[in-house]
Amino acid sequence: xxxxxxxxxxxxxxxxxxxxxxxxxxxxxxxxxxxxxxxxxxxxxxxxxxxxxxxxxxxxxxxxxxxxxxxxxxxxxxxxxxxxxxxxxxxxxxxxxxxxxxxxxxxxxxxxxxxxxxxxxxxxxxxxxxxxxxxxxxxxxxxxxxxxxxxxxxxxxxxxxxxxxxxxxxxxxxxxxxxxxxxxxxxxxxxxxxxxxxxxxxxxxxxxxxxxxxxxxxxxxxxxxxxxxxxxxxxxxxxxxxxx
Amino acid sequence: xxxxxxxxxxxxxxxxxxxxxxxxxxxxxxxxxxxxxxxxxxxxxxxxxxxxxxxxxxxxxxxxxxxxxxxxxxxxxxxxxxxxxxxxxxxxxxxxxxxxxxxxxxxxxxxxxxxxxxxxxxxxxxxxxxxxxxxxxxxxxxxxxxxxxxxxxxxxxxxxxxxxxxxxxxxxxxxxxxxxxxxxxxxxxxxxxxxxxxxxxxxxxxxxxxxxxxxxxxxxxxxxxxxxxxxxxxxxxxxxxxxxxxxxxxxxxxxxxxxxx
Numbered sequence: 001x002x003x004x005x006x007x008x009x010x011x012x013x014x015x016x017x018x019x020x021x022x023x024x025x026x027x028x029x030x031x032x033x034x035x036x037x038x039x040x041x042x043x044x045x046x047x048x049x050x051x052x053x054x055x056x057x058x059x060x061x062x063x064x065x066x067x068x069x070x071x072x073x074x075x076x077x078x079x080x081x082x083x084x085x086x087x088x089x090x091x092x093x094x095x096x097x098x099x100x101x102x103x104x105x106x107x108x109x110x111x112x113x114x115x116x117x118x119x120x121x122x123x124x125x126x127x128x129x130x131x132x133x134x135x136x137x138x139x140x141x142x143x144x145x146x147x148x149x150x151x152x153x154x155x156x157x158x159x160x161x162x163x164x165x166x167x168x169x170x171x172x173x174x175x176x177x178x179x180x181x182x183x184x185x186x187x188x189x190x191x192x193x194x195x196x197x198x199x200x201x202x203x204x205x206x207x208x209x210x211x212x213x214x215x216x217x218x219x220x221x222x223x224x225x226x227x228x229x230x231x232x233x234x235x236x237x238x239x240x241x242x243x244x
Numbered sequence: 245x246x247x248x249x250x251x252x253x254x255x256x257x258x259x260x261x262x263x264x265x266x267x268x269x270x271x272x273x274x275x276x277x278x279x280x281x282x283x284x285x286x287x288x289x290x291x292x293x294x295x296x297x298x299x300x301x302x303x304x305x306x307x308x309x310x311x312x313x314x315x316x317x318x319x320x321x322x323x324x325x326x327x328x329x330x331x332x333x334x335x336x337x338x339x340x341x342x343x344x345x346x347x348x349x350x351x352x353x354x355x356x357x358x359x360x361x362x363x364x365x366x367x368x369x370x371x372x373x374x375x376x377x378x379x380x381x382x383x384x385x386x387x388x389x390x391x392x393x394x395x396x397x398x399x400x401x402x403x404x405x406x407x408x409x410x411x412x413x414x415x416x417x418x419x420x421x422x423x424x425x426x427x428x429x430x431x432x433x434x435x436x437x438x439x440x441x442x443x444x445x446x447x448x449x450x451x452x453x454x455x456x457x458x459x460x461x462x463x464x465x466x467x468x469x470x471x472x473x474x475x476x477x478x479x480x481x482x483x484x485x486x487x488x489x490x491x492x493x494x495x496x497x498x499x500x501x502x503x504x505x
Binding site for chain 2: 047048049058059060063085086087088089090091092093096098101103105110120121122123124125126127131168169170172
């Protein structure tokens with residue numbers, strides 16, 4: 001009977017002392033983490049940053065239109081790499097992050113398509129990004145819907161946004177670009193109307209699939225550069241919807 | 245004396261325990277007992293219960309308390325098992341901390357503390373895993389020198405007023421556009437991208453002395469001379485071709501005239 005009375009009091013009195021061992025254990029764990037991170041830092045190699053720019057028109061009015069596919073690619077990249085785009089600089093919405101150990105700068109010009117260069121030029125100059133590390137993502141009417149194409153350089157392809165960008169990059173066109181196919185306008189439809197039109201249901205599915213492929217392609221280019229993998233990727237994309 | 249008498253009458257088993265506990269009245273001996281043998285810990289518990297029994301003699305008389313008493317007996321072997329497992333943790337916890345004071349209550353604290361420290365160890369292990377998973381990516385990004393440089397540039401831009409960090413509430417496309425327009429009006433224009441600067445930089449690197457400068461100046465007129473020389477023969481060629489064509493035409497006409505006559 002006496003034991004029964006005293007036993008609960010033992011349990012109740014002791015919780016006050018329980019905090020000491022766990023805290024000390026946590027401290028030791030923390031020190032271990034620090035040492036591990038230090039060794040990793042010592043082995044790091046410095047990489048040149050990339051500037052990845054998606055062309056499009058700003059505002060909800062143009063969200064989801066064919067001409068804004070560049071914006072969608074940037075949004076997919078930001079979600080995949082955990083980059084928060086919350087900064088305005090040089091008339092563009094930007095976000096800074098990294099792919100692996102390579103720092104990247106994502107940008108969405110807010111100047112409307114035909115004046116995109118007003119954002120690209122200053123950003124590249126400010127962050128000292130070399131021309132070969134400026135990746136431009138835009139829509140391409142000469143490619144079927146959803147087909148991607150990676151190129152280390154090329155012409156403007158009658159794209160007004162690209163023209164303006166070239167103008168603000170000192171007339172140079174030797175920068176890599178990722179073209180996203182949106183197809184040709186049907187019949188005698190005006191090109192401008194087609195560009196500002198939203199995707200159909202089937203086209204949207206194809207674009208959504210290509211967004212994931214684009215993210216993987218950008219990772220490959222940023223980490224490995226333009227090599228055989230890019231050529232293989234382009235071939236795969238070219239014949240993506242061909243049935244044998 | 246009366247308490248002991250009552251204990252002997254109600255619970256014959258305690259007679260043996262009480263008799264054995266007399267030599268272990270000293271705290272030091274009881275501490276050693278706790279660390280060495282689990283059976284001695286039981287005896288130690290008996291002593292503590294005796295001390296608590298004195299202020300409440302009436303409760304001992306009630307019949308309902310008998311059942312909890314037996315439960316406490318049943319719990320004692322489980323405590324002994326936990327003690328045996330917890331000895332290592334006790335040592336670890338003591339080494340980690342500055343050291344708990346040795347006392348009667350302290351020994352019980354360590355016993356219960358060992359049980360909870362085992363739970364703490366399990367939690368700490370899971371925390372290690374979670375932290376390891378979470379910490380894998382952030383340190384490389386933040387630690388990279390080029391990454392630091394870019395982040396520094398961004399901070400400088402924000403400080404100078406050429407960059408603006410938006411709130412989470414204003415991340416809508418329309419709000420972003422409006423903020424951009426408003427900010428562009430007040431912010432200074434950014435630097436201009438020029439590729440020629442690199443060429444100039446290369447030239448500046450090449451120019452190591454005045455002699456090189458003179459050489460470069462001499463090469464320019466040579467190119468000009470070449471350009472001038474290339475123009476002349478082309479014109480001459482055109483003249484020669486024209487001269488060749490004219491006489492052929494005249495001969496043809498003469499021949500045709502002769503044939504007609």
